[in-house]
Amino acid sequence: MEDVVRARAREIYRAALDAADWHPETLVASRGWNGTEFAEALQLLGELGLFTPSSDTRSGWTALSPDTALRNLLLEEDRSTGAYLDAMRQTRAALDRLVVDFHPLRVRGLLDAQLEVVTGAANVSAALEDASQRVEDEVLSLHPGRALPTEMIEAGLERDRLALGRGVRIRTIHLGAVAAVPHMASYLRRLNAEGAQVRTAHTLPLRLIVLDRSSAIVPAPPRPADGNDEEIAAVVLRGETLVGVFREIFEHCWASASVLADAHDEPDRPDDGSGWLPSGRHRELLRMLAGGLTDEAMARKLGLSERTVRRLVAELSERLGAASRFQAGVCAVRSGWLDD
Missing domain, CATH: 1.10.10.10 (Winged helix-like DNA-binding domain superfamily/Winged helix DNA-binding domain)
Known part of the structure; x- marks a missing residue:
């Protein structure tokens, strides 16, 4: 079936290159296709970036060369993750300057950086508990993905309450769709009432927790476990340079997120x-x-x-x-x- 769709897509593409004033209905009639067959081939051309919408052509589309389509796809991907990449580029440029101008400082900074991989749900929970007890100033967090079970939410709320009680500032961003789930909506309202700042966003780049300016916790690829299941894993990062990158990612997401009162679409x-x-x-x-x-x-x-x-x-x-x-x-x- 996929071969058939690709063959039809090539016919449409060839027709568009041969005659700029081609019309979909004429092409469908001449090939004996139905509307679904044409739509599937047209969708493939759009996904590949070979067709782009145009209000100036009779067909409603403009055919692009494969080279141009590839460049456009790469540009679109770059735009969709532009802020993340900008933060990484800025950090990389800063590191490059350190290499050239401040090599001894760079070496000392790298020696201070630490990475620890934590495997298994129990160990990840223990790492989160330990981090919440050690934090002194601020906790920043991003929460993509679906709503967590109620018991995990309640345990997290208790950790947050204890931290807030010690004067720790908490800023957190959740997906808007997840914030609409009843038990999540209740949790976020309670967290906000306790003094945390809560915002929502339509999309988020990764799951992230930043503690003060010294450590961050991000997901790691699941590790093989006994049987067919995989264990969850996390990476605990320490060192101001590495943690600074993730703080920049959070701040970008925070600036474009909606406050909780405006969480719903x-x-x-x-x-x-x-x-x-x-x-x-x-x-x-x-x-x-x-x-x-x-x-x-x-x-x-x-x-x-x-x-x-x-x-x-x-x-x-x-x-x-x-x-x-x-x-x-x-x-x-x-x-x-x-x-x-």
Whole structure:
């Protein structure tokens, strides 16, 4: 089936290169395809970046060369993670300056840096408990992924209360979709009431906990365990240079996140009377569709189930009158929904 879709995509691409004024209906009729067959091939061209939406052509699309498509895909990926990469580049530039101008300081800084891999749920929990007891000034955290079980949330809340009671400042960011889950909504309200600062975002780059300016905890790839299961693992990092990188990542996410009172997506609403406007989550989903992400990848980034993602995509397609995901992206661009 995939070979058939690729073959149709090549035919569409060739037709677009041969005649700039080609029209989808004419091509479908001449090939004897149905609408689904055409939409699947068109979606593949969009995912590969070979077709881009255009309001200036008869077909609604412009065909790009493979070289241009590849550059655009790389640029889009760079834009979607630009802030993260900028932080890494800045840190790398700082390290380069240390190598050239302050080599002894660099050597001492590297000797001070420490990495520790912690494996197993019990050991990871113990590391978190130990870190929460040692923190003196501030805790920063990012929480992508789906809602944690209630018992884990309650244990975390107790650790946070003890830290806040010692005068520790807590800033935390959760996914907006997760903040809408009842037991998570209750937890975040209580955490906010205890004095922590809570914000939400549509997507987050990684799970992260930064303690003061001296240590950070990030996930590590799961380790093989007995049987077929894998054990969770985490990396505990110590040293101001390494931890500084993760602080910059957090601060970027914090600046663009919403305060808890504004955690939920704005409701669907009419604009000036001419139509419907998408919520923030809808816009984020459309950007991911335009980037060619799978349902699984979009679900993971938004903290939703794949079923919910498919439902949201179907709703958007229906609103836009689109027959395919790619067409939905085209219509969203023409409507100006992704201009912000």
